[in-house]
Amino acid sequence: MNANNEKAASGMTGFTIVWAGQLISVLASSMTQFALTIWAYQETGSATALGIISTAFTIPFVFFAPVAGVLVDRHNRKLMMMISDLAAILATGGILTLHLLGMLEIWHLYAAAFVNGLGNTFQWPAYSAAISTMIPKEQYSRADGMMSLVESVPAVLAPLLAGILMPIIQLTGILTIDVVTFFLAVLSLSIVFIPQPEKTVEGQAGKGGMLQEALYGFKYIFARRGLLGLLLFFVTLN
Template structure:
């Protein structure tokens, strides 16, 4: 666990700085364009490289030294940040620069996620998978508490250039942490040997592996549907808050920090407790409560106190569901094929990624927002709940997707035993003879 903790610490510091950069650049982009669609385009640019190159990345992770793959992915990401820093320093920063940088960041993440996820399986014992996944969730959530506040304080003082500089420096700290830690390579399994061959054969191996296992495929499909539903609203977080508060970045930062507090609490609970013994129980309960707080309660809110309550409570439960899901995959899939399988899994799961940010923005800009500010049936139905001021249309999207989200969880639990009983259907990889 010591080596993992060193790598984890480097990532925690680096992600804190990167989250500050993301916060500052998001405000910059929205102030320049005033468009939720523009923010969706930036999000889409991050996802597209992953969808195109993910199978190849999985092959590279399984074929080559995983520490090297982790370092290369970090270097790719810092290149994008350094490029934005230089362009901004010369006063030439434009929206399309952020889109290009998002593409490069997406390319780095394509290799980073499967490499880091697979490395956990060789760095820590199986009984600690849930705990380490809880710690990794803290890397994603803990910076969200401090980053918006720090960025809000530092932005007027050191400007965007200073924020970007901090980000670049911390990237190299994370890379240094990798250099001093030993990351074991996985032992070859029979499945791994059977999947060896050309790049094409190895690239499709991950997909064949998943589709040959009904329980894992069902779990993946379950999350795809939920990701699509929540994406129709969650991508509107920033424009929703800003439109409700007359572009108040302080309230936006506080709301983001509140969500991060919940995620940190969830991460600490998972790290200490590990969740229910039956991991699918954690997933079903957690997802139902996620839909309630992240979408329904949050959408009904018109002030910071409601958003804080919804953000804190709604961010606790996804940590349990994601940690439980990741532990299931790490337990069921042999470590030497996890790069390919995890890349295929994430590529399939993110297949809706390029669609939802754009669709969410278009629905808000051209359908729900205009409808809620006019004499329409939508305003008549939902006006008493969310009002008819700017942001009310996006609130309707939150409410409707929240109901759909919770119904999906309920129907899956009741009518899909392959998913419900996944842990009994497929043995752990160390139990396969």
């Protein structure tokens, strides 16, 4: 560990900082999703656009999840999480800019949903994998409970908060909050130390090429109809 890493927050403290940044960011993103859903329906008067947005968000997971797993295993997890957040900043910031200019169209939401979905596909595996290297095993159950809050709290609070704030600050305000919280999430990552797993001779010898490992992930899923059906069910549900 170098001097910079010694100064960075680590252990359960570091995890809590990252967790807080992600919780706030996911809450704001869920508010944005709710607000954009309202905007899209008002613009089109059809639920079809909402389905396309959801599909655009889910597609990256279906096609890139095995690749994401390989990259997370091979590269810096903290950096991958930061890049994913920065991609989300660009997507949401682009929507905000277009809205301010009066140029926002429904297809822009499809593109932004795809970018955000792609970022999520890489971020959550990196986030989950980072936990095992940040905290001791006796804290795993506590961390799992905290992680579940990142999913459940926004699901409950985001529609309520968005419904309250939309008449006051409009879509522009909610998008701005989302962009700011993404920066806070990146900041929280920048001040913590996330160890990389130690490389072993056995582990390096067992690794194949990146493409080979990614293809193995696809083959594993498609060779098991039950698992494939479950995946397609959740994709459809989303």
